[in-house]
Amino acid sequence: MATDYDAPRKNEDEQSEEVEVKPKQDDEFTCMSCFLVHHRSQLADAKKMICRDCI
Numbered sequence: 901m902a903t904d905y906d907a908p909r910k911n912e913d914e915q916s917e918e919v920e921v922k923p924k925q926d927d928e929f930t931c932m933s934c935f936l937v938h939h940r941s942q943l944a945d946a947k948k949m950i951c952r953d954c955i
């Protein structure tokens with residue numbers, strides 16, 4: 901018996917993923933290194949979005 905593993909893949913777009921939507925404050929940013937939300941005054945690298953702790 902031949903088993904058909906070649907089933908077509910479903911490409912489901914889950915763009916409307918409504919998990920916990922937290923309104924980000926305008927004077928806050930998320931560090932791309934530690935992924936913590938800091939105040940803008942802690943922003944050390946605006947291009948990389950990295951806080952002072954991670955630079």
Ligand SMILES: [Zn+2]
Nearest residue numbers: 931934951954
């Ligand atoms: Zn950081």
